[in-house]
Amino acid sequence: MAKKKSFAIIGASNFGLSVAKTLDEKRQNIKIFDINEEKLNLHLSDFEAGEAIVLDSTNKNALEKNGIAQFDCVIVAFGSDMEASILTVLNLIDLEVENIIVSARDKHHKRILLALGIEEDKIIIPDVLAGRLIATKSLFDIDGDVQSTDGEYSFTHIMVKNEEVFDKTINEAGLSTNKDFNIVQIKRNGKVVIPDEYTVLKEDDFIVMFAKNNMVNDLILKIRGEMEEE
Template identity: 30%
Template sequence: MKKQFAVIGLGRFGTSVCKELFRMNHDVLAIDRDEDRIKDLKDFSTHTIVADATDEKMLTNTGIRNFDNVIVAIGEDIQASILCTLILKDFEIKQVWVKAQNEYHHKVLDKIGADKIFHPEQDMGLRIAEFLTSEKVIDYIDLSDEYSIVETLATKKVEGRSLADLDIRAKYGCTIMAIKQKNKVDVTPHPEDTLNKGDLLVVIGHKNDLRRFQNEAL
């Protein structure tokens, strides 16, 4: 379903979010106080406005009150990020999502009511660390401090063995959510399903259990 988004702050993160939302055919309002950045986004957004998002009157004039979803992607200026978020919450925007620079910034944003807080550099660091430490990991989603979902490759070690035989949940506390074999994806794996080398497994569990599963079972 088509939605309306406003993206404030067009650094690398904000620009990436803006382009992706526009590519997904959503209405996107791009806002930045740098005119050059705005010019670069004209072909990748529905509307663009040069404005200082810390100026309440100027922000009102952008029509941002009409948006249910606003992403604050202001970069290095933590004070501007906080002030902009405060204004948006005063406007009673339904969903205000904000990029945080550090844990202190995160705590302040949380206290003033940001609905979702991003740490793109930290999140990417976690993903890269997972790839670097396991050649079997294809993709990685961090659900919380303790739990994750990983896409990992089955190796020759499990060739021809069934899920029941491997007994992964009992031995490792992990759950296989889906199995991709060539062009077929099974999102409701059965205990009798057998694995082949190169199968893609989508597994959810505690981070420690997932590492133990990858190291010992695969």
């Protein structure tokens, strides 16, 4: 299991709430900050342990009083409000927050964030990311959900349907971790298995895999097997 970390999500946008929900499901410590109390109250019930705080993140003092620099990661997740995003990022930089991830509205927003010193791999344009996910899913004929990608690697789900790997260990099936792919977890009968190379694969196991995009099709054929012709 991943080490428990603390995350601040600034902005209760759809993107921010989605990130917060995923982190909450993984039992991480999260706090969601937004100036809109009504919006926070509307979504707070979606989280098991998350905390919501009404805050104007363009106010540097408000951020400082809420200990923003103490979080392991701060995610700025405004929707279309580029001005609030930029002012918030400036405040975080002033407060010496080390790990900042920012949702950008478009490439122009991204250019400004880069000029402010935010690393390129810490800037996410949700629409671009969603487009890549759909393209990857369509290109490789993936039945399961493609969860995320950075352009070269993807997370995807593949169900074990190939009889040739039934009851074989991950090592025997030729699926041991390497530089091209890694089995992150296996969902089996409603439970999650954290695998190693000696874990035995069973029919209908739901494998969560992190792999290079150019490896996905081969992995699908190895794990799911050939698709039946209509």
